[in-house]
Amino acid sequence: MKNSRKHDDTTVHDGFVAFRRAHQPPTWPPPPDFPIVVDAAGAVVSRYGDSIWDFRCWENHPVILNFGEPKGRAKARGQLSEANAQLLRQVCAWWIFKSRTIETVKSLRDRFYEWRRIGVTCAKYNLLISELYKYPALQDEIFSIMSTGAKERLLNIGHALLEGSSEIGFILLDGPGLMRLRAAVGDTSDRQTPYIPPRIWKYQVLRLRECLDDFQIHQNGFDSMYRDCVRIYVENPSIAASESRLSEQFMDFARRYDAAGLFKKWIGDETYLNRQSIKNLGTYASLISYVGLAYILNFSLLRVGEAWSLQANCWETEYDDRFGTFHMIRGKANKANRGLSTVWPTAPSVKLAVDAMASVSRLRMEWVKHTNRTPLDKAALSNPYLLSRSYAPWSSMTHAELQESMSVRPQGLTYRQVSESFPLLFDREELRVTQEDFNIARLVTPSLNAEQFGVGALWPLAWHQLRRTGAVNMHASGIVSDGSMQYLLKHSRRAMTHYYGRGYSHVRLDKDAEKTFIRTMYETLALEFTKLLDERYVSPHGEKRKSEIIRMVQTKDHAKLVEAGKQGKVAWRETLLGGCTKRGPCSFGGVENIVRCAGGDGKPACADALFDRGRRDKIEILRAQIKMRLAAAESESPYAAALSAQLAAAEAALSVIDLQKE
Known part of the structure; x- marks a missing residue:
């Protein structure tokens, strides 16, 4: 194993960034002797398998990550099990070498000790931190002793770890777990900002x-x-x-x-x-x-x-080899980045x-x-x-x-x-609130003032409402059903999902916008779940199965939906056929591949699937496209077999929709 090359370590930030740019582990997880910290003279200070990672050569004051037995007053933090220590090494190595969400050693240290406390709690129950997502009650115990600020930080960190779980090698908190955490954070100023009806x-x-x-x-x-x-x-x-x-x-x-x-x-x-x-x-x-x-x-x-x-000159673009061109606005943030130059994906x-x-x-x-x-x-x-x-x-x-x-x-x-100064910009009557407008706005903003925003009133547009409404709409695709609007929102969401939490960019992102985006993501999962209550969604296993899926929510009351999220019972993502309520990741696709959803492989349809009657025409078009491709495919080829399974799935979904329509 070669030691790290010498660095021009003139600043803490430069030393940390230069090291991780110049070094990548030869295997994953890294071997025990792989260098983690190298001083300005090129000497290895800490290796991956060490119980202590010492970063003082980059910080000019003691900054350590202790995976072993704490000493002195630090004993109060509790003891990590060796297995959890190894898992945390893997997470920290991912933050250093594979994620771009860490910019300083201090950020790494803060994240480590937040997860170390969680690891210590898991050890009390003889559990690995990689098993935490399976135990909602333990999650509640952990969240209950955390401050609101700590829970908000953990939500952002947990989202990034979930996005990178395939690279890390395991999951810490899954989607339902992050929903529980979002519910534990409670109401925020964003939640009180009126949501503009679609x-x-x-x-x-x-x-x-x-x-x-x-x-x-x-x-x-x-x-x-x-x-x-x-x-x-x-x-x-x-x-x-x-x-x-x-x-x-x-x-x-x-x-x-x-x-x-x-x-x-x-x-x-x-x-x-x-x-x-x-x-x-x-x-x-x-x-x-x-x-x-x-x-x-x-x-x-x-x-x-x-x-x-x-x-x-605020407009910038960044090209990613995997995902293409992304568009950003550069400016100075008011809050989290304290006036530093930062960018917002858009x-x-x-x-x-x-x-x-x-x-x-x-x-x-x-x-x-x-x-x-x-x-x-x-x-x-x-x-x-x-x-x-x-x-x-x-x-x-x-x-x-x-x-x-x-x-x-x-x-x-x-x-x-603005709307009053330029009266031809908006038709006032178009801004008048209808009953449906009010119902949707109240669903998203439970504290909405019925007198100010009630039926018949002119909606009082405000700048801060645009930020809140945009964040919700980017996630809650079912609320904004208009195709042209979904297209515009899709691009914003694609860019923000790419950067916020995943850390694909080398540029400094606005942290406050990132928190808003991620926090709203898990909040709107509960809102998306309200769609399941509509009769347009049917289960391939009949009405009884659908009732089982949604039994924890008997009304469209937002408070109950948040409680369902807190209990980890709400999971929802859109698919080509409608939606999926499976907790955790699906190894069969669903978003692009419908075979397992509708039983195109000859097995019963997925028990977590719901088909959307409103998508019948789209499924018909999909079936026609599959037939055309199947006619052109080489007979008995793997491609033809895959298309046949897709065709069977589409036809099965149409049969369910038509049968339950009667």
Whole structure:
């Protein structure tokens, strides 16, 4: 075994990162003599099989992981069994060499000691930590003595460990166990944030997108019109800012740039537009800025304050050999990362919003370059904030506002104020709450104020609602049934699932958004379970079996669903045929392969499967596609045999659906 090469260990972080980049275990788990810690001189300090991993050479103060017998005051922590110590070594090695979720030795130490305490508790019952997921009562005992903060940290860590369980070699907490942990955390501030009903959420997203699409189509004309107006003011300094320099009606002028329809659709009628004249340029520019902001918040989990500080170069992409291109927004986090540069995974369609906002912001910088009333900031001019002040010769900005540094962020409008300031953006009646809207919103937010958000009221849109609603919708696909919306959410969820918890990225992710994403994931499992109560879901083993599956929930009451999650009794994931209620992983597929679900292999259908009558047409299409492939397949080949099993499964599912429909 070769020792580690020498490192330029100038900082703790650099030493830790450089070591794990330069070394990978030859086998998994690593051999006992594999180096874990190597000092700046290249000497091995700790090896995988050691009872102590000593990281002080990277930390400049004692930081150790003790897998053996604790000494002194540390004896109060209890003794790990040798078997559990070996399993924890394996977990720690995975964190170091295979997961990208650990950035510092301190993070590794904190995670280790949280799981060491769990290992000590397991040892009292002569259990391995790899067996913990089988014992819900023991999980409850462990969670009951943990602080809320510790449980929230464990939820994030446990999710990452579950995602990496195939690499680690065993499971610590499975999906139902993490649901129990999420229920043990209790209500959070997120849970109290109103969830926007899907119909209203879909409406506002589609209107935002329509507005951005229109801007993109007419962007060249609007840009030229805006720049020409700024140029005329620059060339005629005697014109007062309050004056209209146009010698013709505004709409006649706008038609020359093919922009008249844009203003009529989004700002007002022709009479109003002619009266407002050139100020319409600033009004429309502000509309695009706020529409872009709202669209970003719908699909990124940014807080509004974080989005308010984004700059024009915030859009980034990262390519993964296994999963393709992922899209991200870079900015500064308000909370967990303490203002450090960080990124938020998002949907590719969000780039449309970023580009539109950047275009508007750069147009506003044109006037800043020509006026001596605003302190010049070269960095802000070349890379402006996406949401900038309304710099323009026709702007109503005060002298004090013009004198403000460009780096000082102005106070923006609330989402409700945006909808009121731009009355053509949303149809008020579309925002009026229906009974179905209220029922769904109350299901997700049990504490919803019936007076403020009740039937007949106009839903009071707010920026923070977009973050909460986006997090729920990305997980609860059954709540948002619209295909186009599912497509947009799919991309956001794919990116966030890829990064949050799994740690596939080298970039610094926003930890607060990560916690929100993972916490909501397990919360919405209970919401997804409500779908099973609908008559559209049938069991291939009859109504009695379905009743057994859902017997722990007799109503759609959210509190009972959370309790079911706490007891580890709720499990649900969508499949091609409907859904699966099996606890733990399924070795037969189900998401891509339906053979075992419906008994296409000649055996009885899976007892945990439920078929969705609403998917009958899709299953019919699937059956037709399988038949076409089977006709083209080589007779008696393994491929033909696999297709035959798939065909039998599809036909069996259709038979169950049709039989129980009668």
